[in-house]
Amino acid sequence: MTQAVIDTTILAVLAPFLAAVLAPFATRLLKHNAAWPLALIPAWIFLHFTGFIGPVSDGETFVASRSWAPSYGINFSFYVDGLSMVFALLISGIGTFIILYAGGYLKGHPQQGRFFSFLFLFMGAMLGLVLGNNLITLFVFWELTSITSFLLIGFGHLRAASRRAAIQALVVTGGGGLALLAGFILIISTTGQIEMSVLLQSPDILRDNPLFVPIFLLILGGAFTKSAQFPFHFWLPNAMEAPTPVSAFLHSATMVKAGVYLLMRVHPLFGGTELWTTVLPIFGGATLLVGTILAVRQTDLKLMLAYTTVASLGLLVMLIGTSYERALEGAVAYLIAHSLFKGALFMVAGTIDHEAGTRDVTKLGGLRGAMPITFAAACLAALSMSGLPPFFGFIAKEVLYYGTWGAPNAAMALTVTAVVGNSLMLVIAAAVALKPFLGPKVETPKHAHEGPILLYAGPVVLSVGGLVMALTTTASGDLFVGPMLSSLAGERTTVDLPLIPAYINAPLILSIITVALGIALYTQIDRLRAAIAGVLTAIGWGPDKGFDQFVAAIVSGSTAFTRVVQNGKMQTYMILTFLATAVAVLAPGYLADAWPAMPRWPDYAFYEWGIFLIAVLGLIAVLIAKTRLTAIVSLGIQGFAVAVIFMLFGAPDLAFTQLMVETLSVVILALVMTRLNLMPRDHRSTGAAITTGAISFAVGLGLTLTLIAITQQPFDRTLSDFFTEYSRSIAHGRNIVNVILVDFRGIDTLGEIAVVTLAGLCVLALIRVRAPSLKRKEPEPVSKPEVKQMEAA
Amino acid sequence: MRTVIFRTIAPYLSALMVLYSIFVLLRGHNEPGGGFIGGLIAASALAIFGIACGVASVRRAMKIHPMSLAGFGLFIGTLSAIPALFQKQAFMTSQWLEFRFFDVDVALSTPLVFDIGVYFVVVGAIGSIALALEERESD
Numbered sequence: 001m002t003q004a005v006i007d008t009t010i011l012a013v014l015a016p017f018l019a020a021v022l023a024p025f026a027t028r029l030l031k032h033n034a035a036w037p038l039a040l041i042p043a044w045i046f047l048h049f050t051g052f053i054g055p056v057s058d059g060e061t062f063v064a065s066r067s068w069a070p071s072y073g074i075n076f077s078f079y080v081d082g083l084s085m086v087f088a089l090l091i092s093g094i095g096t097f098i099i100l101y102a103g104g105y106l107k108g109h110p111q112q113g114r115f116f117s118f119l120f121l122f123m124g125a126m127l128g129l130v131l132g133n134n135l136i137t138l139f140v141f142w143e144l145t146s147i148t149s150f151l152l153i154g155f156g157h158l159r160a161a162s163r164r165a166a167i168q169a170l171v172v173t174g175g176g177g178l179a180l181l182a183g184f185i186l187i188i189s190t191t192g193q194i195e196m197s198v199l200l201q202s203p204d205i206l207r208d209n210p211l212f213v214p215i216f217l218l219i220l221g222g223a224f225t226k227s228a229q230f231p232f233h234f235w236l237p238n239a240m241e242a243p244t245p246v247s248a249f250l251h252s253a254t255m256v257k258a259g260v261y262l263l264m265r266v267h268p269l270f271g272g273t274e275l276w277t278t279v280l281p282i283f284g285g286a287t288l289l290v291g292t293i294l295a296v297r298q299t300d301l302k303l304m305l306a307y308t309t310v311a312s313l314g315l316l317v318m319l320i321g322t323s324y325e326r327a328l329e330g331a332v333a334y335l336i337a338h339s340l341f342k343g344a345l346f347m348v349a350g351t352i353d354h355e356a357g358t359r360d361v362t363k364l365g366g367l368r369g370a371m372p373i374t375f376a377a378a379c380l381a382a383l384s385m386s387g388l389p390p391f392f393g394f395i396a397k398e399v400l401y402y403g404t405w406g407a408p409n410a411a412m413a414l415t416v417t418a419v420v421g422n423s424l425m426l427v428i429a430a431a432v433a434l435k436p437f438l439g440p441k442v443e444t445p446k447h448a449h450e451g452p453i454l455l456y457a458g459p460v461v462l463s464v465g466g467l468v469m470a471l472t473t474t475a476s477g478d479l480f481v482g483p484m485l486s487s488l489a490g491e492r493t494t495v496d497l498p499l500i501p502a503y504i505n506a507p508l509i510l511s512i513i514t515v516a517l518g519i520a521l522y523t524q525i526d527r528l529r530a531a532i533a534g535v536l537t538a539i540g541w542g543p544d545k546g547f548d549q550f551v552a553a554i555v556s557g558s559t560a561f562t563r564v565v566q567n568g569k570m571q572t573y574m575i576l577t578f579l580a581t582a583v584a585v586l587a588p589g590y591l592a593d594a595w596p597a598m599p600r601w602p603d604y605a606f607y608e609w610g611i612f613l614i615a616v617l618g619l620i621a622v623l624i625a626k627t628r629l630t631a632i633v634s635l636g637i638q639g640f641a642v643a644v645i646f647m648l649f650g651a652p653d654l655a656f657t658q659l660m661v662e663t664l665s666v667v668i669l670a671l672v673m674t675r676l677n678l679m680p681r682d683h684r685s686t687g688a689a690i691t692t693g694a695i696s697f698a699v700g701l702g703l704t705l706t707l708i709a710i711t712q713q714p715f716d717r718t719l720s721d722f723f724t725e726y727s728r729s730i731a732h733g734r735n736i737v738n739v740i741l742v743d744f745r746g747i748d749t750l751g752e753i754a755v756v757t758l759a760g761l762c763v764l765a766l767i768r769v770r771a772p773s774l775k776r777k778e779p780e781p782v783s784k785p786e787v788k789q790m791e792a793a
Numbered sequence: 794m795r796t797v798i799f800r801t802i803a804p805y806l807s808a809l810m811v812l813y814s815i816f817v818l819l820r821g822h823n824e825p826g827g828g829f830i831g832g833l834i835a836a837s838a839l840a841i842f843g844i845a846c847g848v849a850s851v852r853r854a855m856k857i858h859p860m861s862l863a864g865f866g867l868f869i870g871t872l873s874a875i876p877a878l879f880q881k882q883a884f885m886t887s888q889w890l891e892f893r894f895f896d897v898d899v900a901l902s903t904p905l906v907f908d909i910g911v912y913f914v915v916v917g918a919i920g921s922i923a924l925a926l927e928e929r930e931s932d
Contacts, residue, residue: 652825656817660833664919667840671926732889732900733822741827742904742911746874746885749907753870753914757863760918764860767925 016124027113035103079133082483087130097458104454122148176225183218227259244350252343268490280321287314292424330400344381344462357445366441380463382433401507426518585702615641803845810838828908832915859921866913873906
């Protein structure tokens, strides 16, 4: 392959983002038919990646890279090997049909263009995730999938349930994303490598790392939350609030498989360690059982499928956790099969909902005549999901039973878990594919009939795909499963996938047991459902409820904290602020025992002493003032005296400013004070007066000592000399203060005027907020008894 | 506070203060003064006029909301930093345009524009706070 073709991969990752921009315009122009031209973009991406199938199955890998922030080693680099290629094909291939399906499903929806945009954004994020080679690039796309799935799940944002589901998904997967980032940073800082392809070349690089356990747990945190492993599984079924195209896309081959992808990607680095083979099978197995049991309990088609998705993810994690080659092979085959049949079944569920008006399985029946194409697609997909021949799901199940049966550790437990899980999945597959279509015709809210081609194209192609891949099993094994398994194993591996079992062995017997158990359970599904519902009601608590309690605890905790820190009392704020100031100015002198020397008594002229005296008198007047207004004006006296002092000691600019600031301070303070419902006098108990007095004295003393200490340092004239020398020659100004403000330190001033503007806006807003409540209080003049009450309060 | 004397004199006083504030603003580069002080003087003028004649008449006289003045000031202040970029110099490097106009040396510069921006920000922000506070007095 030429480098140009490889570099086109970067374009392929970015193409969905471009499509996201175009989608709203195309939709405005072509209405729902915009799906046809828009679907060409993922179709082109799919074609681009089919070009890699040949070389990759010969064991080649490719890297396409552009520098992004080279000083940090962060590159926009993408890595194509068996694993990422199969994922990219699934994402773009299924994505093509999802776009078409969305065109039919949301036909006439006023926000259809926006929906296409979100879908494309998500597709781009997902492609970047699976192809990302640079760890930071990978992480950015990882987070982007969380954010875009938030947008998709919350698409029907007018419903509270939809908003809750979106936030829940974002909190869970975003939180896991942070763990992942921490894990990546640990990998980068301990190994010095940032490119995944380089890390994979030395698989032992992390095993001897002293930080192996924290890195492992952090990566696992990212993968488990994303792939909805127990106990983080609750966000996935809730995400069914999203329109069905989203469910079909996110929960078949993309979003929730991202965690599985990550585990597969890092398998050469972590796989086979004791921690890996212990933690993963336990959590995966638990998720498998919990997912299938909860799925049986549901009557909503989409929720049934959602819980089986949780179960399938658990099965995959369990298989990956064994690190046994045949089990890994089963995981790879099952992942491909699952993507195809689950995508198809979700779309079938959506079509039924769209055409019949309900997706409650107890209210559906006899639709086979009205919707024959959908029925056929549902049957093909469900057979694959049930693991029956001649479908790819069957082959996958054979291989994975082979894997669990021969697993080095706990083979029996793994096998039993897999058999129980698979038989329950068969139950769900039958319930989803047969129940709505067979039996007597049930009246549905809408008169059901076959959907348009936009709606059935996806399910048909994907479900037939599961059949074709099984019939061409040798090619499927060589082109997809083999290369993908090689990425997991870290070495070139070939596979042999038999469509027809050559002889009767353990996996075949297990398959027969599974089918028999499944059929037996399906006949008892109503009783089973009631039993599980009873048990769940008896428990009465689940992680979903736990999430609400967690959020409620955060809210009440921060409310309590805010109530302590921000109690709304100005006095508390001021006391704390000045206390902190006092500590800040006094502590350094105390700790370093570096108090300034006693200053020399200055010999000022009599009029200078006079001004000082006026300043002091102003302060005393503040302290003994009878009313607040007098105190404010007295403070002004002190301020003006300080302005005159500035003037006398040669700082006219400062004096000028001080004069204006004092004037405005007095005016504004007086306005504020007269507007507040305050007593004209400031009542304070003796205790409070002593406390505040002591704090004020401490602050004053500290500042004075600091100033004396500063003046006793030798004066550094560097800056003064610089400004004196250059303010005329460079900045053409004689007023050094002004030149510094508007020229030498102009950017500071620019920042300051921005702050002043914002502060002005905020004050304005505050005054407006307070105004109505005051108006309501003010109409009648405050009478004497009310004053007494307020004093009491 | 609305005595007849104060009400009669306040408009003239405010007008003089605004005039003086502009004078202070323009001389700032070489003598004590500048945009910040000028702005404070002008804001005081608005406050005085508001106290004497009511906020409504200030708003009528000003035509535009004082906060818009602050926004305008911030805008031209930022704008004055741009020309340097066209000269391939660092952001905010001062640019000077000096010429003779009727036998008087005139020096126009980006710092002057910037200082005018500071002036407007201070007038606008402080003035609108003062006016808003006075307004509630008249409610």
